[in-house]
Amino acid sequence: MKIALLGCGNVGTEVVRLLDAQRSDLEARVGEPLELAGIAVRRPGKDRSDLPVDPSLFTADAIGLATRADVDIVVELVGGIEPARTWITSALELGKSVVTGNKALLAEDGASLYEAAAAANVDLYYEASVAAAIPLLRPLRESLHGDTVTRVMGIVNGTTNFILSRMTQTGAGFAEALEEAGDLGYAEADPTADIEGYDAAAKAAILAGLAFHTRVTASDVYREGITEVTAADVASAKRMDCVIKLLCIATRDADSVSVRVHPAMIPNDHPLAGVNGAYNAVFIEAEAAGQLMFYGAGAGGAPTASAVLGDLVAVARSRRGGARAVPQSSYAQLAVRPMGEVITSYHVNLDVDDEPGVLAEVASVFAAHRVSMRTVRQSGRGDDAVLVAVTHPATDAQLSATVAELAKLPTVRRVDSVMRVEGELGRWAETGAA
Amino acid sequence: MKIALLGCGNVGTEVVRLLDAQRSDLEARVGEPLELAGIAVRRPGKDRSDLPVDPSLFTADAIGLATRADVDIVVELVGGIEPARTWITSALELGKSVVTGNKALLAEDGASLYEAAAAANVDLYYEASVAAAIPLLRPLRESLHGDTVTRVMGIVNGTTNFILSRMTQTGAGFAEALEEAGDLGYAEADPTADIEGYDAAAKAAILAGLAFHTRVTASDVYREGITEVTAADVASAKRMDCVIKLLCIATRDADSVSVRVHPAMIPNDHPLAGVNGAYNAVFIEAEAAGQLMFYGAGAGGAPTASAVLGDLVAVARSRRGGARAVPQSSYAQLAVRPMGEVITSYHVNLDVDDEPGVLAEVASVFAAHRVSMRTVRQSGRGDDAVLVAVTHPATDAQLSATVAELAKLPTVRRVDSVMRVEGELGRWAETGAA
Numbered sequence: 108m109k110i111a112l113l114g115c116g117n118v119g120t121e122v123v124r125l126l127d128a129q130r131s132d133l134e135a136r137v138g139e140p141l142e143l144a145g146i147a148v149r150r151p152g153k154d155r156s157d158l159p160v161d162p163s164l165f166t167a168d169a170i171g172l173a174t175r176a177d178v179d180i181v182v183e184l185v186g187g188i189e190p191a192r193t194w195i196t197s198a199l200e201l202g203k204s205v206v207t208g209n210k211a212l213l214a215e216d217g218a219s220l221y222e223a224a225a226a227a228n229v230d231l232y233y234e235a236s237v238a239a240a241i242p243l244l245r246p247l248r249e250s251l252h253g254d255t256v257t258r259v260m261g262i263v264n265g266t267t268n269f270i271l272s273r274m275t276q277t278g279a280g281f282a283e284a285l286e287e288a289g290d291l292g293y294a295e296a297d298p299t300a301d302i303e304g305y306d307a308a309a310k311a312a313i314l315a316g317l318a319f320h321t322r323v324t325a326s327d328v329y330r331e332g333i334t335e336v337t338a339a340d341v342a343s344a345k346r347m348d349c350v351i352k353l354l355c356i357a358t359r360d361a362d363s364v365s366v367r368v369h370p371a372m373i374p375n376d377h378p379l380a381g382v383n384g385a386y387n388a389v390f391i392e393a394e395a396a397g398q399l400m401f402y403g404a405g406a407g408g409a410p411t412a413s414a415v416l417g418d419l420v421a422v423a424r425s426r427r428g429g430a431r432a433v434p435q436s437s438y439a440q441l442a443v444r445p446m447g448e449v450i451t452s453y454h455v456n457l458d459v460d461d462e463p464g465v466l467a468e469v470a471s472v473f474a475a476h477r478v479s480m481r482t483v484r485q486s487g488r489g490d491d492a493v494l495v496a497v498t499h500p501a502t503d504a505q506l507s508a509t510v511a512e513l514a515k516l517p518t519v520r521r522v523d524s525v526m527r528v529e530g531e532l533g534r535w536a537e538t539g540a541a
Numbered sequence: 542m543k544i545a546l547l548g549c550g551n552v553g554t555e556v557v558r559l560l561d562a563q564r565s566d567l568e569a570r571v572g573e574p575l576e577l578a579g580i581a582v583r584r585p586g587k588d589r590s591d592l593p594v595d596p597s598l599f600t601a602d603a604i605g606l607a608t609r610a611d612v613d614i615v616v617e618l619v620g621g622i623e624p625a626r627t628w629i630t631s632a633l634e635l636g637k638s639v640v641t642g643n644k645a646l647l648a649e650d651g652a653s654l655y656e657a658a659a660a661a662n663v664d665l666y667y668e669a670s671v672a673a674a675i676p677l678l679r680p681l682r683e684s685l686h687g688d689t690v691t692r693v694m695g696i697v698n699g700t701t702n703f704i705l706s707r708m709t710q711t712g713a714g715f716a717e718a719l720e721e722a723g724d725l726g727y728a729e730a731d732p733t734a735d736i737e738g739y740d741a742a743a744k745a746a747i748l749a750g751l752a753f754h755t756r757v758t759a760s761d762v763y764r765e766g767i768t769e770v771t772a773a774d775v776a777s778a779k780r781m782d783c784v785i786k787l788l789c790i791a792t793r794d795a796d797s798v799s800v801r802v803h804p805a806m807i808p809n810d811h812p813l814a815g816v817n818g819a820y821n822a823v824f825i826e827a828e829a830a831g832q833l834m835f836y837g838a839g840a841g842g843a844p845t846a847s848a849v850l851g852d853l854v855a856v857a858r859s860r861r862g863g864a865r866a867v868p869q870s871s872y873a874q875l876a877v878r879p880m881g882e883v884i885t886s887y888h889v890n891l892d893v894d895d896e897p898g899v900l901a902e903v904a905s906v907f908a909a910h911r912v913s914m915r916t917v918r919q920s921g922r923g924d925d926a927v928l929v930a931v932t933h934p935a936t937d938a939q940l941s942a943t944v945a946e947l948a949k950l951p952t953v954r955r956v957d958s959v960m961r962v963e964g965e966l967g968r969w970a971e972t973g974a975a
Binding site for chain 1: 563566570674851
């Protein structure tokens with residue numbers, strides 16, 4: 108079984124190492140050896156003598172390698188939309204199976220790739236695209252195949268989780284925590300994809316598509332990053348016995364799904380609250396299975412390579428057996444619910460005038476939008492007077508209309524911050540503590 | 542695709558319900574309808590009108606149903622060794638695929654069943670046999686196929702976890718907590734299989750076999766139940782900032798594995814310490830993937846049925862595609878290390894004479910067996926004088942020899958309790974809090 112590897116960075120290097128170190132195990136598991144046919148890199152001449160591989164395997168001709176007649180499986184680890192899409196599509200059309208970790212491409216244009224794989228009767232697997240080695244896609248695709256998944260909620264971006272963990276632990280502001288993340292290698296030179304939530308949104312689209320057997324693209328995902336999260340927000344969360352996490356939340360009802368990524372307060376006793384640093388964790392809730400949680404390293408060369416190798420063995424086995432592995436299915440064709448219709452809760456911080464009647468005025472605005480208030484707290488005097496309100500669940504449209512009107516009240520000097528509140532599961536804590 | 546269901550208790554009933562409720566989804570996922578060909582029960586005449594199924598499907602003739610020409614897949618949910626083994630073997634030999642949740646049978650005689658499945662080129666799947674709906678076997682069998690699993694550690698028996706949780710929460714003794722578990726339906730009328738650790742040992746054998754690609758039977762598993770755990774042990778654990786859990790622990794090194802089930806103290810800040818009641822959680826550690834955790838309901842009709850249906854879809858799909866799903870592999874043929882060679886730590890409670898020199902005497906016994914002590918604490922006066930020692934890791938043989946010699950010391954009135962200490966991971970906590 109001949110493997111073409113496209114890309115030899117952090118993950119590709121570990122894939123090469125594992126293919127060598129596990130050679131005999133892999134052969135036993137697949138039924139025949141897995142052999143590297145070539146490795147496409149930008150600079151084939153670079154010294155890679157530390158890698159256990161014949162230097163003549165390196166080539167700059169990625170498309171040539173991906174379409175070579177003797178190649179059975181293409182492993183794409185370059186990322187980005189193009190030229191990765193062309194390489195993958197060309198390989199699939201020539202009847203090669205593909206393993207990729209390319210979340211951006213799958214979230215933007217997965218459907219056309221799944222179709223190309225189906226048309227050629229070959230496999231396209233991508234466990235590495237979400238949460239590295241944590242087995243999430245295979246459980247969704249196979250283990251829960253006899254069940255109805257109703258909700259997926261998790262932390263799927265390590266960079267933002269590191270930044271928010273540091274802000275919580277040290278009281279640092281966003282800029283300072285981002286700088287620390289960069290220094291420690293947890294944030295890239297251009298961190299936009301992470302901190303603006305694009306990376307998490309791509310993963311959310313992939314998870315929701317698999318969980319709900321429907322098509323979800325990155326553009327279907329409501330997305331807010333963490334750049335607006337302030338040290339004051341983190342402090343507010345602490346006062347509520349909460350922490351702020353960047354969550355991906357996908358839910359389904361009878362005929363629609365909603366998929367969103369945004370920072371939210373979650374209670375300290377929620378299991379996701381304890382997931383710190385670069386770790387990932389995802390809850391999956393299904394009708395019969397109940398609530399399941401998966402936890403592990405969400406990034407890194409070796410953990411991601413472990414996911415790639417798992418897929419590689421599955422794809423090689425199915426190829427050898429002359430059958431396809433379990434493909435992506437999207438028969439459900441569910442509509443995507445607009446964010447305005449999603450049910451959520453808000454935590455609202457207002458700078459207010461220090462005079463009697465303010466609370467009544469604010470409360471009447473909530474009431475006018477039929478939003479029920481859970482708690483309200485007024486504190487500080489004079490210029491420091493603030494009012495903090497936490498709502499019961501309502502539609503996002505009701506809540507944002509409420510906030511817009513609050514901002515116009517003469518007694519409200521400023522809407523200081525608005526943050527969603529999630530994960531009042533209780534159910535986990537209660538049943539878990541039964 | 543025709544399904545024969547053997548057994549219609551708690552889980553079987555939910556399987557029937559799910560097959561009906563998810564009819565169209567299952568058809569879309571498999572590619573053709575899944576139809577019940579018959580349901581074998583002890584009393585076919587019993588009123589089951591609440592089940593969405595034609596009453597004429599019920600039969601008392603299990604072997605007749607399992608071997609019927611029109612049956613494609615047999616789902617065995619009766620449990621126990623015989624007649625389940627005969628039914629499953631007969632079905633496999635006739636070319637039918639089998640889905641089962643029968644942990645006792647798989648742990649005792651899995652190898653002959655895997656061979657029968659391989660000989661007939663059909664599938665034998667059993668996700669429901671361990672931790673109900675938590676996807677554990679499929680991740681081990683497939684997701685981590687490109688990696689080397691080095692350790693599996695978890696809580697896999699809900700009854701004992703409920704009992705130990707209650708003892709921790711209320712200070713109750715074992716007998717009292719067992720009675721409460723029985724009243725609430727968490728313990729069976731004859732709880733032996735749970736409280737003596739047989740159920741957990743069977744699951745440990747199944748997990749270890751899959752994780753390490755080798756053959757492990759229940760008789761290979763070192764097993765201690767929780768019947769000897771006292772309220773005093775629980776109180777000792779609390780003083781150490783620990784809780785007592787019944788753990789299943791399987792490890793591998795280059796050429797051997799060890800598999801054991803016993804109560805152990807684990808630190809309160811270990812993630813397994815917070816897994817309470819009837820819940821299950823399992824850590825899997827692999828060379829490249831690092832540490833993964835899986836959590837969810839470990840028992841119950843609906844969660845177990847979810848696992849059965851997941852397997853049913855996988856087996857039906859592979860049957861339709863004319864290929865086998867990923868089978869059990871045992872190519873590694875690793876030896877099972879005797880418990881005496883396993884590295885562990887002990888917490889030892891001694892009733893001692895209240896006189897100078899006792900500690901020195903005790904310490905010299907540890908030293909003579911080359912066991913390093915981590916902490917030692919002497920307290921109480923006169924008849925209440927006790928000495929509590931916690932060791933650094935050593936072989937179980939060294940530790941039990943030490944305890945045997947301590948018992949013979951004239952100044953030691955009684956060895957009050959001996960409990961293993963596990964899960965000083967720290968690694969989870971440290972990296973998780975990075």
